[in-house]
Amino acid sequence: MLTGLKRAWESRAARKFRRNRMAVAALAVIALYLAVGLWVLSVDGLKALGDSTGWWNVRSAPLVDALSTEQAGAVVGPLEEPGFGIKPRPEERLTAVKARLDDLGKAFRLRARGGEDREARIRAALAEINYGAVRVADRPVEELRAQWEAVKRQYDTIAESPNLDRDPAALPALRDLEAATAALFTEPGGVRGFLQDFRLSLGTDRQGRSIMVKAVYSIKVAIQIGLVVAIVATLLGALLGAAGAFFGGWVDYFVVWLYSTLSSLPDLVLLGVLVFMFTGSVFDDVNRPYLSLVPLYVAMCLTFWIGPCRIIRGEVLKIKELEYVQAATAIGFSRLYVLIRHALPNTLHLMFINFSLLFIAAIKNEVVLSFLGLGVKSGTSWGLMIQESTQQVINGFYWQIGAATAFMFVLVLAFNILSDALQDAFDPKHVG
Amino acid sequence: MPAGEPVLSVRGLSACFRTDLGVVTAVDDVSFDLSAGETLAIVGESGCGKTVTSKSIMRLLPERNSFLSDQSRIIYHNRPRRRAAAKDRLPPGEIELAHADAPTMHHVRGARIAMIFQEPMTSLNPVFTIGWQLDEALKYHTDLSRRGRRRRAVEMLRLVEIANPEQRIHEYPHQLSGGMRQRVMIALALCCEPDVLIADEPTTALDVTIQAQILDLMAGLKARLGTAIMFITHNLGVVAQFADRVLVMYAGRVIESGPVRDIFHRPQHPYTRALLDSIPRAGNRHRGRPLATIEGIVPSLLNLPGGCKFADRCPRRRENCVEREPALEPGPDGRPVRCYYPHHEPRVAEPGGRT
Known part of the structure; x- marks a missing residue:
């Protein structure tokens, strides 16, 4: 394991990647976002655990408690106050x-x-x-x-x-x-005073909630949606596409029929229908906020697998004619084993690229859907923040839309830079 | 295993392909025996069914558009013998492979009958180290421990004369040259001690010096491990150098077979003779004369002539040649030949040198 990591660190691709300063910075930004997302997630978890077992009340530790679902909905000051300590009129x-x-x-x-x-x-x-x-x-x-x-x-x-x-x-x-x-x-004073300054640093929204806390908290929502959708959709698409290409026959007909049918419908309409389907069900329950994202997951996974499926189907169609696949069969492995251990690993680079594309697409779609009132309903997300700020923008209050857009922009840009750099680093056609 | 006993008997093997234009019989009624420790060369020009024969034995033809005829019999003689911790799940005795089920084939492939492909550049999986790939095959077919498999992998690489095998097993295929990849392929094929090794033009993609090394290596391994080799090639120089027996194929049929010396010295079939005559050779005996060639082309398998398939290219053709196809019967030499008017006299030229 350790030698493997050392080998990976010293590999040509890794060295090339490290030389690209922008890419390293982008990686750092993404790591920061991921850390924040995980932090919020674990604080919520700790809170639920503490509430049910009485083991530790997180609320007694203000610094730990600063970013949580509860804090994202808490009123912290006057309504619609600008940030950066700027005095209002x-x-x-x-x-x-x-x-x-x-x-x-x-x-x-x-x-x-x-x-x-x-x-x-x-x-x-x-x-x-x-x-x-x-x-x-x-x-x-x-x-x-x-x-x-x-x-x-x-x-x-x-x-x-x-x-x-x-x-x-x-x-x-x-x-x-x-x-x-x-x-x-x-x-x-002290830590609490610092936290209060932090909360007011980007101003407050129409209900006096901290824009800063909301924007940072939304990182969790975005990463949750991005990861779940990108992982599930990429794996689903890869497996279906690879199986269709490798086994051919009715399996392939079915896969192609499925994605052709699904892709003939406009994405947003389909997403809207699916989200409407879930309205009023268990997933719409205010008492179970942790289920509220499920309709979004389902809707996006159902439409997003098509891209990776097509690409990986094409690649496996090519790979299965290569001699190493025949050689693997000649060693005696079963067809399923050859598909999973020999053909699929050779499409990993495509899976990575699709994963990073879908991750971004999912985050952007969440924002669009929430803005349309179809996405996150109760709670906080960048999409909801932008939706709320439509009325504020008319009044000349740009703090909320600015914060949500800036946070999203940095994440999306970092991911684009990273996937570009990964492509450059791992592309065997650009050696040196 | 005692030499001389057959390990593989092929009887009446016919491989057919379903195409848009109808069913094409790419290999028609091919029969032969392969004995332990023997090298059988299958020669013929492109499209004569050499590769289809070998893939039929491994059952590697796509099931979607091809099938073996009901009369086809591929019998593997499974004799109990000591193997390095093999997971022996095959019953002793004769095992019929032409219509065997998938689990049987999974035990036979790699463990009992292994295959090397023509193109070493693409025969290894590019995303795994060669050690991983050797280990995978050993894991599948043997009961060796992790350490035992590693030791065996290193041993196999040393056997195929790869320097520094301990370091090499950590390398990926792209770090190896073509010749080295083919050596790794041979190691991969032989690591589970198969009885039969099918080599489908293993040297065609390599340059000549490497070809010689690989052939020497295979000959040495055959002598050491007692593996029977079925060698598919269109290079008659290689055949003269390397084979014990030769099977000459034309248009999906065996037209002549016999020991290598007899084939080269006393070819009976006009096609075999023409094939031998078309080898360019060093020396000034042929200087100034054009190289002998065979007129015409191989007939299309979709539209085969009724009589002898070689008739319209044959210098010894007579009327009855085009009427009915000759059977594969013992010729003047006692060896089977598929011709009404085989050559009786020995050929003057010596067998071709290594090319």
């Missing part, structure tokens, strides 16, 4: 302050019902309020209420100003108001 800053004051106000207005301790009820409601790691300051309720009333009066005076943009006194007053509002809450 004064009106929006005022709205954000008002939203927080209103949240507190709702809690203070609560009344005791039927012998309940009113103060305890209010305290419980206040404890519920959180924007990511930002929580209501831990102070006695009365003190907090007095402070809140003072800030509210301060807000009312500013809100009376007819034109915040032109009033020279308004901006310093707004800054004071924001500071006073912030005093009602405890800003997290």
Whole structure:
């Protein structure tokens, strides 16, 4: 095993690949994406395990918990805030302050019902309020209420100003108001503070969720879909195509008929029909989010195997006439063994190329389908983010669409560079 | 196994192909015996059925469009003998291969009857090391342990005179030259100690010096391992050098057979004689004269003439030649020949040298 790895590392193809800086960078990017995807997957797994066995509550470790399905759906700040610490327009800053004051106000207005301790009820409601790691300051309720009333009066005076943009006194007053509002809450420090900055780094969406966390979390969804679809479709296509070519006769007729029929239908229409078929079934259940991707897998695998099937069928048609296949038969191996151990390994390069093409195609199709409302329904994905941002773009808010597109762009570009470099490195016709 | 006893008997072998234009009989009623330790050469020009005969014995013809006639018998004489840990699942005695089932063929191929192909460049799987390929064959046919198989693979490579076999088994076919690949093919064919080795033009694709080395190697291995060799070629020089007995084929039929000396010194069939006369040779005896050739071409198998298939090219043709095909009967020499008017007198020229 080790000598095999050493041999592979020192092989001519590997050396050629390493000389290509772009390819190595692309490989590093893909490795990073894969690591993030695996990380998110394992955090979700750990969480489910901890919840069911009580073994370890992941939520107590903020750094581990930072990227998970739960966090991707959590509200972390004001709505539609731009990223990079850019201040929004004064009106929006005022709205954000008002939203927080209103949240507190709702809690203070609560009344005791039927012998309940009113103060305890209010305290419980206040404890519920959180924007990511930002929580209501831990102070006695009365003190907090007095402070809140003072800030509210301060807000009312500013809100009376007819034109915040032109009033020279308004901006310093707004800054004071924001500071006073912030005093009602405890800003997290240390790791939690860093995480809060990370969450707000690309701004927030229409529900105040972190765009950064959503975009990074979507890596998992993309890689999940890409890997499952590319592996299943490539293997399915390779096996069907190889079997058809190798055994010929009715097997071949059937395979060719199947893919000709399937490929005569437009891909997107077929995908749409399949996804609609699954609507309302178990796979559409909000309580079982882990099943929600299954319709996408099935739909894409059913259409994507055609490409590799055609190519590998053609290659096996060629290979089975070569003498080493006959020689293998002459050694006494059965036809199935010759197909799997001798013919198929000789199509590995085609499988690799098809795998990388399908991986990208699956990710892009997921985005397209989600955008059309046929893909990921509940949860997070780049496609859903782009769909959400259609209304934001009209208002001049580009953070969400920008983040989703940039994350996807980097992955797709890296994969294209990598497959190109692999082709160059392994192509025996370009030795040297 | 004692020499002289047949290991392979072919009786009335006919191989037919279904084509769009009808059924074509590529090999018609071929019979011969192959004894242990013997080299039988099958000679003839392109398309005369040499390769189809060999592939019929291995049952390598595509089942989709070809079949062996019901009368065809290919009998492998399975005698118990000591083998290196062979997985012996074949019953002793005569085993009929022409209509045998797939499992029987899987045990016979490679283990009992092995084959070397014409094109060494494409006969090895390019994605696996030669060690892997030798190991695979040994794993399939023997009970040897992993280490035992490796030792045997190295031993086989040494036997076929490959330098540094311990390093070479880690190499891929593309790292080897044509001659070395053919040596590996021979090692692959012989690693399970088969009784019969079918060599289908094993030297045609190699250059002349390598051809000689490979032939010497095969002759040496035959002597050491006692393997019977069925040697298919159109190179009569190689036949003179290498074969014990010769089978001359024309248009899918055996037209003459016999020991190599008799075939070269006293060819009975006009075709055999013409074939021998067309070998160019060194020396000034033939200087200035054009090389002897055989007029005409081989008749199409789709549209064979009714009588002797060689009749329209034959210098000794008479009327009755085209009426009815002659049978393969003992000629003036006592050896079987398929001709009404065979040559009686010995041929003057010596057997051809190595070419």
